[in-house]
Amino acid sequence: MGSKPGWIDPAKSPIVFVHGYNNSASVWWEGNDMYETALANGYQTAFIDLHSDLDMWTNGELLAQKLKVIYDYFGKKKLVVVGYSKGGVDTQTALVHYGAHEYVSNVITLSTPHRGTQLSDLAHSSTAWWLAALLGNNNDATRSLQTGYMAYFRSITDQHQNTKMNRYYTLGGTKWGSFGSSLYWGGLYLSSYGANDGVVTVSSSRVPGGTIIREGSWNHTMIREGSHTFSLFKPYTMTAQPLSLAYSISSSEMVEEPNTNQIVKGGKADIAIRDSFLIEDEVQGFKLAFLSERLLPSLKLKGPDGKVYSAIKSEQDQGEFFEGAWSHQFEIDMPAAGKWTLTGPGAAYLYSVAIDSPLGAEVMKSKQTKSVKASYRTEWVQYRLDSKKKLHAAGKGSKAGLVSDGDFNEAGIYSLSTEISGLDAKGKPFERTVIESIYVDQDGKIHR
Structure with missing residues (x-):
């Protein structure tokens, strides 16, 4: 629990801060003024430590238990949860799938990958898994954030009756630094998928049924800092809510195909x-x-x-x-x-x-227009889900040519790497790579 403010304002809900992947509760006060800012503004606070390397199911169950304890501690006063990055996914899992919605009024997510992140697809691809494994980033948390699996997560979450029990508000970032900065290469890779903060795209930071507070020039580190975002989400931490909302997110919004x-x-x-x-x-x-x-x-x-x-x-x-x-x-x-x-x-x-x-657009069109001559080869890594919803590597495969839905019959995640090579309209050679993931559920339905 955080320190008590000098005076407890009944109009201010206690704020519970939930960290993201690969960090801990200290992310809110070490090199960050978020805790200091919340306290200075008169808020009661709590900070939760979850497993930094485990999936939303393990963390969601644990978080649901902790939210009940915190709710009781603050005299059964409804809580506001601020979830950073994967912490927002863990939070929604706790509220929707483990019944903790009754302890919470609002959820505010800071650059949460509600639809996953293509960097997770990359980390589990046949191209990158060597390096990701050496760095210790091939684990339950990163596996669960692949875009295919998160598409499945959205399918079982967005229509769940508990989803409407809380209000969700989002912030997303569009800045990934200058050439050579520490988030630059991630932003460069994700730029094919749209505006991003170096780790998560803006489109993924939006949760279906939620409301966008602001999408601004923050990178993935800045967006969790109090001096940058607290004043923006502060109105949504009050027991009385603002009358006007910026922009509600439809569950039908789709992510565009990358260049x-x-x-x-x-x-x-x-x-x-x-x-x-x-x-x-x-x-x-x-x-x-x-x-x-x-x-x-x-x-x-x-x-x-x-x-x-x-x-x-x-x-x-x-x-x-x-x-x-x-x-x-x-x-x-x-x-x-x-x-x-x-x-x-x-x-x-x-x-x-x-x-x-200019060839990027032509490669995308080549399936229909044949404006370029291209050949395709796809390799994949499969991850199966066990009875406890844990993902395990289950083998590899490959195919000359483009894959189709009929190529994947077993349930699980498939991390796909497609190598494109060929000749442009002038007969000159080129190559490209497309990395994505899909999830096949127990009924054989494909989520992407």
């Missing part, structure tokens, strides 16, 4: 890294983020014209799903077309290349 403008590769090199990718004609530039479990000062990028580049900046990532990885960043303007090669000492690695090219 196909990225190449993603990775693996584990025991002795030396040597990997390559293709850049087509008419590319205005590309930005490359190379992640590894350690700093690689000798990492080099060589173009088809023989020019050799070193990383402009190297920074340890702070973006949750690859936290602790070293991100080596390159930015190339007007690159030569052809084969680009990365070399360095042995390590587990992952790299993404964001390409500024």
Whole structure:
């Protein structure tokens, strides 16, 4: 429990703060003025520690028990819960699926991945799992935040009778920092999916049936800081609610299909890294983020014209799903077309290349218009759900060509990595990567 304010205002609900993935209750006061701000504004507060690496089912059950204790402690006064990142998913699970809705009036979520995050899809893909596992980020929490599984979660949550027992308010961020900053590469990767804060897209920060308070220029760290957001959500912590609401979110809102403008590769090199990718004609530039479990000062990028580049900046990532990885960043303007090669000492690695090219839209259209000649190969990693709703790796598979719904009959999550290669309209070679996840439920229905 937080310290008692000098005077307890009956119009102010006690606030319960719930942390996110890979952090603890201290995230609200260490390097953060949220607790200090709430106390200065006269609020009773409580801070909960959940399992940082477990899924919403384990945490939701535990949180439901703790909310009852806190509710009783504050004299059975309805609580307001502020959930940061995954903490918002844990909170909704507690209220809807474990019956804790009766202890709470409002829920405020700060950049919560209500529809999952594509960074979780990436971390569990065949391309990136080596690195994610080495960093300790291949666990129940990250597995449960894959977009396919969260689509399933939404299907069993949004229509649940308990969902309407509480009011939900959301804040989302659109800032992921400048080139070389600690959240930059995550934001760069997610930019194909829309505005984001370096970890979660704005569209995913919206919960169906909820109300948007504000979507502003915060990154995933700033949005949890009191000086940035407390004043915005403060009106929704009062026992008397504001009369006007900004924007209610429909359950029918869909996330747009991403632009196909990225190449993603990775693996584990025991002795030396040597990997390559293709850049087509008419590319205005590309930005490359190379992640590894350690700093690689000798990492080099060589173009088809023989020019050799070193990383402009190297920074340890702070973006949750690859936290602790070293991100080596390159930015190339007007690159030569052809084969680009990365070399360095042995390590587990992952790299993404964001390409500024008109071809991205053409690749998306190619299924219908045949404006480019492309071939596809898809690899997947399957995760099965046991009787306790725990996800376990259950094997891998691959297919030449595009996959269809009929390829997946067993229940579970499938993390899909599709490699696209071919020739553009001028007959020049190109390549792209699309990473996504789907969930097949017990009835064989596919959620994506």
